[in-house]
Amino acid sequence: MAVQPILRVEGVSKTFPGVQALDNVNFAINPGEVVALVGENGAGKSTLMKILSGAYRRDSGTIYLDGKPVELGDPYGAQQMGISTIYQEFNLTPTQTVAANVFISREPLARGILGRLGFVDRARMEAEAQTLLDMVGTAVSPDAVIRSLSVAERQLVEIAKALAVDARIIIMDEPTSALGDEEVHKLFEIVRALKAQGRSVIFITHRLEEIFEIADRIVVLRDGQYVGELKIAEATIDKIISLMVGREIDEIYHKEAAQIGEVILEVKNLAATGVIKDVSFDLRRGEILGIAGLVGAGRTETARILFGADPKASGEIWVEGRLAHIRTPEDALRAGIGLVPEDRGQQGLVLQLSVLNNLVMPTLSRFAKRGWVDRSGITSTAQDYVDKLTIRTPNLEQKTMFLSGGNQQKVVVAKWLLSNPKILILDEPTRGIDVGAKAEIHALMSELAKQGMGIIMISSEMPEILAMSDRIVVMHERRVTAILDRKEATQELIMAFATGQATEGAMQ
């Protein structure tokens, strides 16, 4: 068994001001192998990946390609050597077409003098882009503008872009975090096809369940160090987690039975043209109501309309038995509704502002007398919540961009808790955060429900939906297709309603 690893790194270290991001890490991957790289946020996964893709320079250590030491130089150099990277944050130019993005910096030139003058052969570019898009199995047109695509579609374009360079090693940084189950399956098919062609894939993910479907081997990093690896045959989720966190975690899905009280929110026939149709459900005090569905089913849209972030065309929202007129997020805030949006960085936080300033955003006026902010008041209240939610930050003045994903999410949740909401909507509350923080967020949701808050949780993670919800609203193509009870819900049943294979009539 003397397969030469296609890529091997030895003793790689990288330091950032105040942080040892990677400490003497070894890593190797064989041709045609899929390796899952896992670890909590801050473990060094992305740093290692960025070194391999040429985005960062290592401080020390050696990188071997086909057994020979190499210098990758920059991302372009790494691509030339056959290493292609799909980043977690998309690297697409939103105003350009799919084809232009797929061939960015490698546009095929026109023949003859025009080509020498830099003219692009657009027909050829679109045709080749079409081939690649077919390969990843998407119906997206090569001349569609990126801006008009959904997150999942953009993800597939990123993959097509990586394939365009004919890479031997493809690094995927959390490619599934923005995808629904359906798209994830499609992605895995692509990965298997790549593997069959003898290409190697390094796969970074927080969704541990996925690893078993796709990876041959699992490499675990913790605090910038290599802590071990597992063959897929011998791995279990518990083993992976204890390697990742260096201790046992009792439970990722901490669900406590709460006293379920009277209805506090009633949504009646909510509709917005082209967005959602006839959405009705209710929410009770102490209840966690899960909303399941595929990407694009209208879950986030429902939440945003409920919260007044987007306009509704018709329908009614009743809060505590009174018709609520919610047209702006301010109205929602006044009605006692909070929203933890799906995208922390874009919608939840002002990243360059401090923890303190983010925490008090919704409740500023309560801390002010005639416009003057009571600074000691907000500081002590904010510190209270930082302690209560164990938000790990050096101080309240720390800019939120420097916090880990889990701690950022806790800041967003805490921001709403300050406003004492009756109803809290959480959209993908644990997306992209590490296992430890995930467990903490779940425990917090349980605790809030126990205190009598009504919680709506949108999630694309089936285990999370099944474990945390008291009832589950399933959406398909902008409509509610089922409302299932905790006891009757199974993964298969939810999927059947989410894909439109079953309808409510059939069930009852």
Next chain:
Amino acid sequence: MSETTVNDSVGSVGAKGQVSPGFFLRLFRGQEIGIFLVLVFMIIAFTLLTIPEGESLSSQKFLTPVNIQNILLNFSWTAIAAFGATMVIITAGIDLSVGSVMALAGLATAWLLSPDTAPAMFLSGGEAVPTIITPLAILVGLGVGAICGFLNGFWITVAGLPPFIATLGMLQIARGITYGWSQGWPVQRLPQHFTAIGRQNLPIGNFNLPLPTIIMVIVAVIAWLFLTRTVWGYRVFAVGGNEQAARLSGISTRRTKLLVYTIAGLLGGAGGVLLTSRLGVAAPTAAQGYELDVIAAVVVGGTSLMGGEGSILGTLIGAAIMGVLRTGLNLAGVPAYWLPAAQGTIIILAITLDQWYRRQRGAHVGFSRMFAGWLRSGRA
């Protein structure tokens, strides 16, 4: 999030274990120190450059009471307008109309005060406008500025125009009204009690502190309190840092921006009235191109054009740098025609230096923090 962010490793330092910074450090909050040092460096450089050949330091021509007084006076109105522009730029907006609004506000005030133009009911027989009219005329000038600013804000928030376009329109509109209203003639013969505001000095020893500078400092303190201590100030930073997140936190982004543009108009008006009072004449061409000086002062002062970051103190230093630069280059013998090129070059150098230091210490930590650390260790 990237794995490289400073999180838990910093967390172990602990919130309470830190050395409490002194007043000086707190005043500068780190970020303004870099640019403050640039100012100090410039002053030293110009002092040395203006020593006539073969003579001693004491014969330098830069740090003389009269010259300092001139510099202070000359950047006062720019600074006042720039405080408003700072707020606009913190919301990730821009106000190109400042210069025109200054001219229009100045004209409105002057028009009410000059015996040549004032409505007859204001004239008290003897051709002069009674003193009592002066505060009213000033208020009208400020009001005109505020209305221009409000219109900017209205176009941006209600009509949804990009700030660049809306304020570019206002730049033309306000200037056009100024020309049309004055018919191209300067409004002169302003009463002495009005021009005194711009020309009065507060003698401190043998140094005369210009009244406009005192007004500028008062406005700076108010603007600083507004931005850092009031609900509205907090919202300005939130909206500029991430408009979506601010809106989803229940902040009315529309009202916040409307307020900020109105304040910018008001302060532009104040700068215009002050300028008019100093010059004793409201010319239709007054303050032409000032918007660029104002924006330069804000940006040199460290306020980010991307929004969400910036400070009044930074802008004050930025405006001072612009003032020192103009006078200093003049005294150092740079020919007047070449002055703008030299100014532009030095602005670019100053900002490059500041950016370079910021990058040196990692993103968003800044030269300043390094310097603060150095100060602390030096004292300990």
